[in-house]
Amino acid sequence: MKVIVVGAGIIGASIAWHLSQRGAEVVVIDGGAAGASSQSFGWINASFYADAAHHRLRVAGIAAYGRLMAVQPDLAVQMSGALWWEEQGTALQKMKADLAALGYPVAHLSHREAQALEPDVRGLPSDILQFPDEGAADAGAVAAALLTASGAQVVSGVQVLGIAQNAGTVCGVETTVGRIEAPRVVVAAGTGSPDVLSSVAVKLPMLVRPGVFVTTKPVAVKIAHVLVTPHGEVRQLPDGRILASAVANHQGDNATDVTERPEDIAARVLRWLDPMVAGATLDWDRVALAYRPMPADGLPVIGAAGPTGLHIAVMHSGVTLAAIAGEAVAAEVLGQGAEYHALLAPYRPDRFQ
The missing domain is CATH 3.30.9.10 (D-Amino Acid Oxidase, subunit A, domain 2)
Known part of the structure; x- marks a missing residue:
């Protein structure tokens, strides 16, 4: 299956890598603007959390880094505590x-x-x-390494103007150089995500942080x-x-x-x-x-929304959650991932619709 990932930061790159591991054909669209990943402190932690469910998600994020580093040991990640x-x-x-x-x-x-x-x-x-159990990552370097390892086709310097759909189903994205077609689209464009999603009337209110x-x-x-x-x-x-x-x-x-x-x-x-x-x-x-790409309630937004085939992955801290978000979103985009449903239940986009 062909999947377009909008955004080449650490979240988008992790999703692209995990999608490729599951056999998807991946196209990543990188608008070219400096994002939060390249300017991040990079702390991977679960000592900062909003509530017990958020803590579980962040602990799952740390565990997912362990699984990721077992197969990508050269990532710029140091779990030094x-x-x-x-x-x-x-x-x-x-x-x-x-x-x-x-x-x-x-x-x-x-x-x-x-x-x-x-x-x-x-x-x-x-x-x-x-x-x-905590550590830190060079988010920009991790994103670049995962993107390369994914084997994804990368379109750089192109702005996504909106989501293309036909009869309520995603059929690609509209860009400044025309339409790129695919039956699945993941929007992981950080602070740029609300503008892309507004084209299909999906709301993603964001804080300025x-x-x-x-x-x-x-x-x-x-x-x-x-x-x-x-x-x-x-x-x-x-x-x-x-x-x-x-x-x-x-x-x-x-x-x-x-x-x-x-x-x-x-x-x-x-x-x-x-x-x-x-x-x-x-x-x-x-x-x-x-x-920082922070949704209005301060919590991650992960999951399907709008026309069939559209998924969202926008959150802070993207560094802590990149590995688990990549695993979960890739699985759900491909119609799998039942094991993540309870973990992600509080963070679905429908809470803003």
Whole structure:
């Protein structure tokens, strides 16, 4: 079966790869604009969640990465764990208790224990939570690798104007260079998805959620984990650069505008980041802004909608959920995937129709 995937970010690429593994003929349409995947912090986690069902989905996402990496071991993914001290006192104790009640692996570390894990990090507090199952991905690199491995035909620099249909059934997409035909279409175009879906009167309300990240120049010191601090999330890239979120709790941040100048953002981040890193003086290399593809209720949108043959996969965090979304959407597009129905039930597009 021929399937068109609209979007070449980490979600679209994962869907394309899983479709190809199931024998589908895949065409991926990449509009060419920089998306959230190329500007993502890349944290893979289930310690951030909206409710128990959302936590189960995110845990399933981590497990799906294990299955994906078993057959694609060279993906730019490091499941090195996370250290969390965003809050202290009763808030930390509640975080630990809530996650333990959900059966999620969590360890309560002392300052000494955490320092042994991260000897080049200064200012560690007396209480830290460790999430050993978490990690991080270079989302842009993972997307590119999966897209290549999928063997999909890729159409780049072409805008999808809408969904083509005949008698209530998908027959392809309309683009700036004409119609591309297929009996199945998956819209995984992030913040661009609502415009594509509006052509068939499918509603996908989205929040405006910018994310800003600062990358330093390479340093010789080593940070082994994702660090979740009161100021923002931090991790080190394989080339020695340090990547930091410009806001605390960036996954839960509700800001809709970025009003600071880039150099002011970098200076503000370095004021708290530089003292944290022992044995190095940090200088910023890059400030990046991206708009997170977040549906109006903050939860993923995954499943069929509109004319027969149309499927949607739009979500934040796309990095955490890319592997499970790829598995589930590919199966459902091809008329399979009953094992995913309960997991995905809260996230169907019909809640917005």
